[in-house]
Amino acid sequence: MKVMALPALLLLLAAAAPAPVSQAPALSFPLACALGTTCQIQHYVDRDPGPGTRDYRCGLQTYQTHNGIDIRLLDMAAQRRGVNVLAAAPGTVVRLRDGEPDISIRTPGAPSVAGRECGNAVVVAHGGGWETQYCHLARGSLLVKPGDKVVAGTPIARVGLSGATEFPHLHMTVRRDGKVVDPFAPDMRNPTACATQAGLWTDQAKARMTYRRGLVLNAGFTDAPVTNEDVEDGRLRAASANSPLLVAYVRAIALLPGDSVELDLKGPDGARLAHSRGAPLVRWRAQDLLYVGKRRPATGWPTGVYVADYKVWRGGRVAIAHRMQIRL
Numbered sequence: 001m002k003v004m005a006l007p008a009l010l011l012l013l014a015a016a017a018p019a020p021v022s023q024a025p026a027l028s029f030p031l032a033c034a035l036g037t038t039c040q041i042q043h044y045v046d047r048d049p050g051p052g053t054r055d056y057r058c059g060l061q062t063y064q065t066h067n068g069i070d071i072r073l074l075d076m077a078a079q080r081r082g083v084n085v086l087a088a089a090p091g092t093v094v095r096l097r098d099g100e101p102d103i104s105i106r107t108p109g110a111p112s113v114a115g116r117e118c119g120n121a122v123v124v125a126h127g128g129g130w131e132t133q134y135c136h137l138a139r140g141s142l143l144v145k146p147g148d149k150v151v152a153g154t155p156i157a158r159v160g161l162s163g164a165t166e167f168p169h170l171h172m173t174v175r176r177d178g179k180v181v182d183p184f185a186p187d188m189r190n191p192t193a194c195a196t197q198a199g200l201w202t203d204q205a206k207a208r209m210t211y212r213r214g215l216v217l218n219a220g221f222t223d224a225p226v227t228n229e230d231v232e233d234g235r236l237r238a239a240s241a242n243s244p245l246l247v248a249y250v251r252a253i254a255l256l257p258g259d260s261v262e263l264d265l266k267g268p269d270g271a272r273l274a275h276s277r278g279a280p281l282v283r284w285r286a287q288d289l290l291y292v293g294k295r296r297p298a299t300g301w302p303t304g305v306y307v308a309d310y311k312v313w314r315g316g317r318v319a320i321a322h323r324m325q326i327r328l
Contacts, residue, residue, distance in 0.1 A: 025089035025126040028152040029205040032084040043070040045182040047191040056185040058194035060284040068173035077234025079168035087150040091126040100162040119163020135171040218251040247293035248308035260313040268304025
C-alpha cells in the first residue's frame with residue numbers, strides 16, 4: 001500500500017471539505033437621517049416564538065411576528081421633503097416592487113395591502129445566502145433595478161408610506177438562506193436569550209443605535225388642541241402672540257407599562273398656566289400624545305418666554321425629561 005505524504009494528504013482533505021459559508025455582511029445604517037434627531041428606531045425583531053413579544057434586549061419594542069427593524073421619520077413633513085434609503089452593505093439588487101400607493105392603512109377607504117404588506121420594496125443579495133429587504137418605499141422613488149451592483153451607502157429609494165404602515169418609516173429585514181436574522185443579536189438558536197451579542201452592524205452604525213426605553217419623537221407649541229393625526233401630518237400652525245390658545249404638545253414612543261407622563265406649562269413669570277399628569281400606563285405604548293393649553297387672557301399674552309416641561313416618571317424617578325420654550 002502506498003503511503004501518502006502528510007502535506008499531500010492535508011491538501012486532499014482540504015479540497016474534499018465543504019467550502020466555508022460566506023461571512024455575514026457588515027451593515028451600515030440604512031437611512032440618510034440623524035438618528036435621535038430626525039429619525040428614531042420604533043420597533044425591533046420579535047424574538048418570542050410564542051404569542052408574546054420580546055425584542056433583543058428582552059424589552060417590548062416590537063410586536064407579534066415582526067421580522068425586522070423599523071426606523072421612522074418624525075412626521076409626514078419629513079417624508080414629503082424626501083429621505084433616502086441606503087443600501088446597508090455591498091451586493092446585487094435581485095428583486096423589487098414599485099407602484100404601490102403611499103397611504104396609511106388607517107385612512108378611510110385605503111386599499112387592501114394583502115400580499116403586498118411590504119409595499120414598494122428592494123431586495124439586495126450579499127452572497128452566502130444573505131439578503132437585506134427594504135420596505136415601505138415611496139412610489140416612483142426607486143433608483144435601482146435588478147442586476148444593479150450597490151455598495152454600502154448607495155441610495156436605492158426614498159422613505160414612503162406604502163404597504164402595511166400608518167407612519168413614514170423604513171422596515172429592513174435581514175435574512176440568511178430565507179430565514180430571518182436579528183441584526184442586533186444574530187445568533188437565533190436561543191431566540192429568547194438576551195445576552196449581549198456582537199450584532200451585524202459596523203462600529204460606526206452601532207455607535208448611533210443606542211437602545212432606549214422610551215423617547216420623545218415630536219414636541220412643540222401650537223395654537224389649537226391637537227390629535228396624533230395632526231402631529232403625524234406635520235402641518236401644525238406655530239403659536240404666536242396673536243394665538244387664541246397656547247398649546248404645548250409632546251409625542252413620545254415606546255413608553256413602558258407603569259410609566260406616568262407629565263406636562264407642565266408656565267408663563268414668563270413662572271406661574272403655572274396648565275398641567276397634566278396621567279395615571280400609570282397599563283400596557284406598552286408604541287406612541288403616546290399629551291398636550292396642555294391655556295386660553296389667551298383678555299389683555300393678551302404677556303411678553304416673554306413660556307416654558308413647557310415634559311417628564312416620564314418610572315419607578316418614582318424621572319426617566320425622560322424634555323423642555324420646550326417659546327417667546328411671545
